[in-house]
Amino acid sequence: MDPSSDQDEDTSTPDVIHSPRTWRDVGWTAQVIKNEDDDGWAVSMTKDGEAEPALVGPWTMGRDKKNPKPLDTAAFNTLVKTAAEVLRRHEQQLHAIMHKNVVINTDAGRVRVTLDIVPDEYEPYALLTAFDAYDEQLAQVSVSPGFKLNVNSATSWIDADFKKPGR
Structure with a gap:
């Protein structure tokens, strides 16, 4: 059987993308977008399967001071770490709201x-x-x-x- 003709391929996993403005890998997508409020750029980090980004922040201008700096491996890895930390803190906060305890000495x-x-x-x-x-x-x-x-x-x-x- 020719593996290239395999019809049962898993299409639920997004393709890996490494382009200057979109980087998708390890369960995350970084997207460099135009900041509508000013002349700058922003980057959004979205976890695969989520509708909303976990993190949106400013993005560095390129050397021409007009276009955004392209995404690269180091920047993407830093963004993944930061976005994962944001999600972890959100989960901790939600847990703290949903589960409370006090100790009483009787x-x-x-x-x-x-x-x-x-x-x-x-x-x-x-x-x-x-x-x-x-x-x-x-x-x-x-x-x-x-x-x-x-x-x-x-x-x-x-x-x-x-x-x-x-x-």
Whole structure:
């Protein structure tokens, strides 16, 4: 069988492109674009499969001070590293918003209270959970995703013998 006639070729992986204004490789695409706000240039970094760029920033002018500096391997690798870091920080921030915890010292010992938001498309909710010092679950209730977990709300929940808040 001639490999060049293989009809089952995977077309879901974008082709590698190394051109002066477009560089696609290792799951990312860098695109040098005209900055509409001024005479300069910008570069956008988009992860394969994503609709929106993870990073857009200024791009250096070329020697003629009219056209953009062409993309190259070193610049592309730096852009990939920077864009990946932006995505990582965004994921960390989202995780911090969706998962909170506080530690309360009670007469019975240390209690860690967590709030984990479940972003269901139709009925989002959050789970309020208490753990003892040995990480054994003491209680768990479902609450509104807008529940504000802080030292006061956790203490109130513990003092109410873990009854669902708001009741």
